[in-house]
Amino acid sequence: MTDTLGGLTQEVVSGVALGCIYALIALGFTLIYKATEVVNFAQGELMMVGAYVNFFIVTALLDIPLLNGAMGFLLAFAGAVAFAFLFGTFLDLIINRPLKDEPVFSVIMATISMAIILRAVMALIAGPMTRLPVSPFGSGVVKIGGIVISVHDLFIISSAVALVCGFYFFFNRTKWGIAMKATSEDPMAASLVGIPVKKVYRNVWIFSMVVATVGGVLLAPKTLLDTNIGFLGLKAFPAAVLGGFGSIPGAIVGGVILGVIETVSMGTLSFHFPWVKEINDIIVWIVLIAVLMIRPAGIFGREEIDRV
Amino acid sequence: MKGRYADENLKWIAPLILLVILLPFLLRGATFSYRYYLYVLNIAGIYTILAVGLDVLSGYTGLVSLGHAGFLAIGAYTSAILVDQAGVPFGLSLIITPLITGLFGIVVGFPALRISGMYLGLTTMGFGFIVRRLIIALRTWTEGSAGLEVTKPLLFGFTFNSDWDNYFLVYTFVILVIVSIRRVMKSKVGRALMAIRDSEHAAQAAGVNLTRYKLFAFFLSAVLAGLAGVLFAHTMRFISTDHFDILLSIYFIIMVLVGGVGTVYGAVVGTLFIVLLDFLAIPIFKDWLGSFVAVEVADIQSLIFGLIMFLFIIFQPMGLYGMWLKMRIYWKLFPFNPKKRFT
Numbered sequence: 001m002t003d004t005l006g007g008l009t010q011e012v013v014s015g016v017a018l019g020c021i022y023a024l025i026a027l028g029f030t031l032i033y034k035a036t037e038v039v040n041f042a043q044g045e046l047m048m049v050g051a052y053v054n055f056f057i058v059t060a061l062l063d064i065p066l067l068n069g070a071m072g073f074l075l076a077f078a079g080a081v082a083f084a085f086l087f088g089t090f091l092d093l094i095i096n097r098p099l100k101d102e103p104v105f106s107v108i109m110a111t112i113s114m115a116i117i118l119r120a121v122m123a124l125i126a127g128p129m130t131r132l133p134v135s136p137f138g139s140g141v142v143k144i145g146g147i148v149i150s151v152h153d154l155f156i157i158s159s160a161v162a163l164v165c166g167f168y169f170f171f172n173r174t175k176w177g178i179a180m181k182a183t184s185e186d187p188m189a190a191s192l193v194g195i196p197v198k199k200v201y202r203n204v205w206i207f208s209m210v211v212a213t214v215g216g217v218l219l220a221p222k223t224l225l226d227t228n229i230g231f232l233g234l235k236a237f238p239a240a241v242l243g244g245f246g247s248i249p250g251a252i253v254g255g256v257i258l259g260v261i262e263t264v265s266m267g268t269l270s271f272h273f274p275w276v277k278e279i280n281d282i283i284v285w286i287v288l289i290a291v292l293m294i295r296p297a298g299i300f301g302r303e304e305i306d307r308v
Numbered sequence: 309m310k311g312r313y314a315d316e317n318l319k320w321i322a323p324l325i326l327l328v329i330l331l332p333f334l335l336r337g338a339t340f341s342y343r344y345y346l347y348v349l350n351i352a353g354i355y356t357i358l359a360v361g362l363d364v365l366s367g368y369t370g371l372v373s374l375g376h377a378g379f380l381a382i383g384a385y386t387s388a389i390l391v392d393q394a395g396v397p398f399g400l401s402l403i404i405t406p407l408i409t410g411l412f413g414i415v416v417g418f419p420a421l422r423i424s425g426m427y428l429g430l431t432t433m434g435f436g437f438i439v440r441r442l443i444i445a446l447r448t449w450t451e452g453s454a455g456l457e458v459t460k461p462l463l464f465g466f467t468f469n470s471d472w473d474n475y476f477l478v479y480t481f482v483i484l485v486i487v488s489i490r491r492v493m494k495s496k497v498g499r500a501l502m503a504i505r506d507s508e509h510a511a512q513a514a515g516v517n518l519t520r521y522k523l524f525a526f527f528l529s530a531v532l533a534g535l536a537g538v539l540f541a542h543t544m545r546f547i548s549t550d551h552f553d554i555l556l557s558i559y560f561i562i563m564v565l566v567g568g569v570g571t572v573y574g575a576v577v578g579t580l581f582i583v584l585l586d587f588l589a590i591p592i593f594k595d596w597l598g599s600f601v602a603v604e605v606a607d608i609q610s611l612i613f614g615l616i617m618f619l620f621i622i623f624q625p626m627g628l629y630g631m632w633l634k635m636r637i638y639w640k641l642f643p644f645n646p647k648k649r650f651t
Contacts, residue, residue, distance in 0.1 A: 039426045108426060109617065110618055110621045112617075116614040117610070117611060117614035119607075119610060120607040124607060124611070238430075238434070241430065245427075278444075281441060282437050285438055286434075288431070289435075292422070292427055292430075296422060
C-alpha cells in the first residue's frame with residue numbers, strides 16, 4: 001500500500017513538471033488570445049523553433065573553450081531570446097497585420113498553415129535526426145522524503161510559476177498590460193483613448209514567442225529535440241480550456257491538472273486497470289470534450305456563452 | 309414565374325459528364341502510364357466527396373471541423389469490417405456505412421449546439437485523435453495499427469478489378485454527390501444552413517430550428533465522409549491508421565479553402581487542384597530540391613500546402629472559385645470596369 005502511495009506521489013510530482021511545460025505553451029497562446037482573440041495554433045511550433053535556435057547556438061559555441069559551459073548556454077539563451085524578438089515581430093507582420101479585418105477563423109487557419117510551414121522548414125534546415133540537447137542544470141536529482149525530482153524539473157516548475165506570476169502582475173498592474181486588455185475588449189475604443197494598438201499587437205506576438213522559446217529551451221533536454229515536439233503544443237489546448245481560455249492563472253492550473261492526469265493514468269491507473277493503457281495518449285482530449293460539455297468556460301474563465 | 313433552379317445555368321452539366329466518361333479513354337490514348345493517372349483521379353474523386361461534405365459543414369453552416377479524417381476512417385473501417393467479416397454485400401454496405409457514419413456525425417454534433425468557433429475546432433480535432441486511438445484499441449476487428457486488407461468492390465455480380473473499373477464507380481458517386489448537394493444547398497435546407505452561418509440569432513428569429521439544422525449539417529457531412537470512406541477502403545484495398553492522421557484533416561480544410569468556402573464547385577476545384585499538385589507536381593519538385601538538400605516528401609508536401617493555404621488566406625480569401633467569379637464579372641463588364649472594384 002505504501003508502495004502504491006509512494007509511486008503515486010512520484011507520478012504526481014513528474015506530472016506537475018510536465019504540466020508546467022503545458023502551462024508555458026498555454027501561457028503563450030493565452031497572451032495572444034487575450035489581446036487579439038486569435039488562437040495561435042502554431043504555438044507548439046514556435047516553441048520548437050526557439051528550442052532549435054538555442055540548440056544550434058549551443059553547438060556552435062562548443063568549440064570555443066571558454067564558452068562551452070554554463071556561460072555558453074546563457075549566451076545561447078540570450079541569442080534565442082533575441083531571435084524570438086525578431087521572429088515575433090516578423091509573425092506579427094505577416095499574420096496579424098494583413099489579416100487585421102478578416103474573420104477570426106481566417107487568422108486561425110493562417111496560424112495552422114504557419115504551423116505546418118514552420119515544421120517543414122525546420123525539418124529541411126535541421127534534417128530528420130533527433131538531437132540530444134544537454135540540460136544546463138546537469139542531470140542531478142533532489143530527494144525529498146523518498147520522492148525523486150530532477151533539478152531540471154525543479155527549474156521548469158519554478159520558471160513556469162515565475163512567468164505566470166510575472167504576467168499576472170503585468171496584466172493587472174502595469175500600463176502596457178492594461179492597454180493590452182483594453183485592446184482585446186475593443187480595438188477601436190482602445191485606439192480612441194490613445195493606446196497604440198499596432199504596437200500592442202506586435203508586443204503580444206513578441207512576448208508569446210519569447211515565452212515559447214523559454215518553454216522550448218526547458219523542454220528540449222527532457223523530451224529530446226525533433227520537429228515533432230510541436231505536436232506537444234496541441235496538448236496545451238485542453239490545458240488552457242480546462243483552466244479557462246484566456247485566463248493566466250488558468251493556464252498553469254489547467255496545465256498542472258492535465259499533466260498529473262496524464263502521468264497518473266500512464267502509471268498507476270494503467271497498472272491497475274489495463275484498459276487505461278489504450279487511452280493514454282487521448283486522455284487529454286477526453287478531458288477536453290468533458291470540460292466543453294460540462295463547463296465550457298473552464299475553471300477560471302468567465303461564463304461568456306451567448307445562449308441562442 | 310421562375311422555377312427554383314431557373315437562375316442556374318445547367319447547360320454545361322451534360323458535356324461535363326461526357327468529359328468525365330471520356331477522360332479515361334483520352335488518357336489511355338495519350339499516355340502509357342494512364343493507370344497511374346487514373347489512380348490519382350480516383351483519390352481526387354474520393355476526397356472530392358469528402359470535401360463537398362466538409363464544405364456543407366464548414367463552408368455553408370460555418371461549423372469548423374478539424375477532424376474529418378476521423379469520419380473518413382470510421383467509414384472505411386466500418387465498411388471493411390461489414391463486408392469482410394460480417395459478410396454484408398458491398399452494395400448494401402454502400403448504404404449502411406454512410407448512415408452509421410452519419411450517426412457518429414450527430415454524436416459529434418451535440419457539443420456543437422453549445423460551443424462554436426475555435427472550441428468546436430478543438431473538439432473535432434480531439435474526435436480525430438480519439439477515433440484513431442479507438443481503431444488501434446479495437447484490434448480484434450481492425451488488426452490495430454498493422455492495417456487491414458479489404459476486398460475489391462463487388463456490385464451486381466461485377467467485380468471492380470482495376471483502377472479503370474474503380475474510376476467509373478467513384479465518379480458515378482462524385483457526380484451524384486455534386487448534383488444532389490448543389491440541389492440541397494439551393495433548397496430551404498441549404499438556405500437555413502447559410503442563415504445559421506451568417507447569424508444564429510437572426511436565423512432563429514426567422515424560424516430556423518437551430519438544433520435540428522446543425523445536427524443535420526453534421527449528419528450530412530458525416531454521411532458524405534462515410535461514403536468517401538467506403539470507396540476509399542475498397543478501391544485502395546488497404547487501410548491503416550496512418551492514412552487518417554490530423555494532417556489529413558488539415559489538408560481537407562486546405563482543399564475547401566483553396567477552392568472557395570461555401571461553394572460546392574469550389575470544394576471540387578480545390579480538391580482536384582490539391583490532389584493533382586500532391587501527386588504530379590510535388591514528386592518533381594522533391595527531385596529538384598533533393599539535389600541540394602536531403603528532404604522527405606512529407607515535409608515538401610506540408611511546406612507547399614501550408615504556403616498555398618497561407619497565400620490564399622491573405623491574397624484570395626474567396627479561393628479559386630472566387631477568382632473565377634471575379635474574372636467572369638471583369639470580362640462581362642470589360643471596357644467599362646468601375647475603378648478599384650476589385651481591390
